[in-house]
Amino acid sequence: MNRSVLVTGGNRGIGAAIARAFAAGGDKVAITCRSGEPPEELTSLGVLPVRCDITDAEQVEQAYKEIEEKHGPVEVLVANAGITKDQLLMRMSEEDFTSVLDTNLTGAFRVVKRANRGMLRAKKGRVVLISSVVGLMGNPGQANYAASKAGLVGFARSLSRELGSRNITFNVVAPGFVESDMTAVLGDEQRESVLGQVPLKRFGRAEEIAATVRFLASDDASYITGAVIPVDGGLGMGH
Template sequence: MSEKLLALVTGASRGIGRAIAERLARDGYRVIGTATSESGAASVREALKQIDGDNDALVLNIADAAQTDGALKDFLQTYGTPRVVVNNAGITRDNLFLRMSDDEWDEVINTNLTGVFRVCKSMVKPMLKQKAGAIINISSIIGTTGNGGQANYAAAKAGLEGFSRSLAQEIASRNITVNCVAPGFIQTDMTEILPETQKEAILATIPGKRFGQVEEIAGAVAFLAGNDAKYITGQTIHVNGGMNMG
């Protein structure tokens, strides 16, 4: 890459988000990763600066409208307009539907769907002026298949994919793509704590017979961010080992 293009990666403190941020940094982007706390941002900053000193991190809580607005205004003033925006930050508040509280529903929708709206609202206008860019939203297999105990999460991720297709239609003429990557079951801290019987049950449903690796999600994101994907927009790339082939 002849010059460093700017990339913003939300939720970069661990797991998939950290892998995405590090992959883009290794690919030559100037990466700014985010976390919801100062300590989380410090950890992201340290990891990214080990790859290149131009990388950085900031505190961003996409569930908080005022904080998001302020933080992203500061981002634009400090770093400029990103060429790549990866919306990875998200939460879970799992519960069976009949036991799910209004707060559990609202928190997930507010973060996983409305939070992405907030980030895009701040970033799209300067990207339109730039007339180039890629927005990549991290969805989930659950947005397609559903999952017991995750009605809130499934609704947010399905909504995210619809949002992405609609936004893609509005800004494609300005050379900006909008796509989703939908991971299946990926080996992270969350899957590590599952009981062995539950792991075996999940693996039985995956033709690939293994959990995915965070680097495999990062690879899909890197492809969508690059020049080889400039004519791909409004799509969801499923990375799930064949668990869902719809």
């Protein structure tokens, strides 16, 4: 593979694992990061870091111009960037709700729409949206996050119908609980409570999410579009 791949929010966690997997496979990979520096392991693989806040349409445009100049038009887009602002409904401010939607859902719209320009010209493309098991099942205190992640499903399926004839596929990956900085700080009782809901009785690994994304972007998945693939150890049972 030697495609131009963009992973938004690719500087840590699941996004970094996805970027690493594509780069290891020989693709030209760019990542967007809103803040902080990309891991040295990614830059050593030749991953191109691009500063971009996906809530800003102008920054998205500039990021694409930089990527196109160095790697060519984006052929594979992984919309992974997202935020959380968890709060019970009665305490959730309007800004808590709208900012999460603006990043997780409208941000995905911005990057997908811009990538679509080159994909239409090429008459091919792969788009993978990173949702969450929470978007399918719901979770107390995460109405904003769940709504944003559920919205990605309708977004992907609408675009699958709209652009399928152009050989552009749109699929959704819905991770469950994944080993991360967030899960690392859970106490033993909290871990047991979480794992008690997961049939496989363990957290997932970011590399397992990345492998599913790479499959959906491969030729082997050329007849898959509009699908929602749970990678959650059975937590959501495909809701």
